Amino acid sequence: DHHRLGNPHTTQPILFINRPLGSTCSIVADMFQTAGLTPSPQIAGLMMCGIISDTLLLQSPTTTPLDISLLAWLTRLADADPRALADMIFNAGSVLSSLSPDAAVRGDCKLYNEGDKRFSVAQVEELGFNNFWKCSDSLLEALEKYRRENGLHFTCLLVTDIDTQGSLLLVRGDADIIQGITYSPKTPPYIFDLPGIVSRKKQLMPFLAGLLNQSANQS
Structure with a gap:
């Protein structure tokens, strides 16, 4: 559907259907x-x-x-x-209440390479943020653990509220990226309020790309 392609190679021709639809x-x-x-x-x-x-x-x-x-x-x-x-x-079930923090940050997680930066963005969808706030500290620790294990410059978790159509963004890693985030910070640190942001591909990734360009220009 609406995802980017990574130019995979095949040994034989294949039937492949790729269309920019929502599902x-x-x-x-x-x-x-x-x-x-x-x-x-x-x-x-x-x-x-x-x-x-x-x-x-x-x-x-x-x-x-x-x-x-x-x-x-x-x-x-x-x-x-x-x-x-x-x-x-x-x-039917909350990811954050049914999975461990380690599993939650690794579940729907995508790795990206932009210039010389390698990073990841995971996403979970919840009905409200109650379950999130119960484990926010553990999720931040799990994010940092995942970042170190995979040698990433930074790693993110986008927690999206289905009802309000907004998200909270958790970020660990590169200080330049974190300091460049213009959305309102929450408590504890490394958590930001992203009202109206629900799509990793169409909304969050362009924002992160802008941060990376800004960081590169300042280097």
């Missing part, structure tokens, strides 16, 4: 429509869940008009309420 389930649903096929209510419901989860119920900046129209089509086929499904999905 892979949108790609699959569109293939059903293109082929003139109608999925069963059960399969339509599964694809609804994928689109709802990936696009945060169509609130993520990665959402496209096609995601919106496909979810409406699947809703009719599955005879299901997207809002009710969203509540079930996001209430």
Whole structure:
């Protein structure tokens, strides 16, 4: 779907479908429509869940008009309420309450190389920040441990609140990067309030790229 490619090499030609949509389930649903096929209510419901989860119920900046129209089509086929499904999905379990801090910062984690900087950004989605504040110190320790183990310049964890459509950003590592963050700091240190930020790819990464450019120019 909407992710960047790392130019992987293959020994043989492969069938590869890459489209800038909010969810892979949108790609699959569109293939059903293109082929003139109608999925069963059960399969339509599964694809609804994928689109709802990936696009945060169509609130993520990665959402496209096609995601919106496909979810409406699947809703009719599955005879299901997207809002009710969203509540079930996001209430099913909190990553921060069900996983250890070490596992939470390593779960949905992506490594990046920008210039001479190597860093990582992980993301978890929660309903509210109550579970986060209970383990914020442990998460910061786990981030620093992960950074040292992998030889990273800095590492981040984006904790996104599904309800308010905002996030908290935890950062450990390079002092220049941390000092360059213009968002409001929270207590304890290394935590920043990012209202309106929910997408790692479309919102956080451009911000971090700007910080890296600023740091490079000051060197």
